[in-house]
Amino acid sequence: MVSCKGGNLQTINTMFNELITNQILIVPIFAWAVAQFLKVVVVLQQKKRLDFRYFVISGGMPSSHSTFVSALATAIAFSDGLGSVTFAIAVIFAFVVMYDAAGIRHSVGQQAVVLNRLLREIGERRPATVLGRDFRELIGHTPFQVLVGGLLGIGIATLWISITDV
Secondary structure (H helix, E strand, O other), X not given: OOOOOOOOHHHHHHHHHHHHOOHHHHHHHHHHXXXXXXXXXXXXXXXXXXXXXXXXXXXXXXXXXXXXXXXXXXXXXXXXXXXXXXXHHHHHHHHHHHHHHHHHHHHHHHHHHHHHHHHHHHHOOOOHHHHOOOOOOOOXXXXXXXXXXXXXXHHHHHHHHHHHOO
């Protein structure tokens, strides 16, 4: 590990090199990007239109949150072992994120659907400017989207590590 006490250029270069070659960091970020790209593909297939907003929004198929945390836990498993403290922490973190994605955030999305319906009904009697804009409905994930995201993260991390032999 490099300390930046001196702040010299060599120390900064070393730190930057460690950052961009840190497989435990790169693998989950790559897996997240693949999941976000797949969302665009899924929407293209389902709605027959290309919508690049799905590359940056949460919600939808697959769960990029689940992909990210499962890839992180998998990369740590390969790096530190299944019996390590860091793997245990990563798995607990993954469960919390995945539970939130499928449970709490999915419920918020369902509530947004109901609220938007109520606001449209009220809006028929009041000017739309009084009510504001609709609530975002695609916030969370179904359990299946979370499962697919989790399996995608495990698969990408396993493939990456087996190819790069880290």
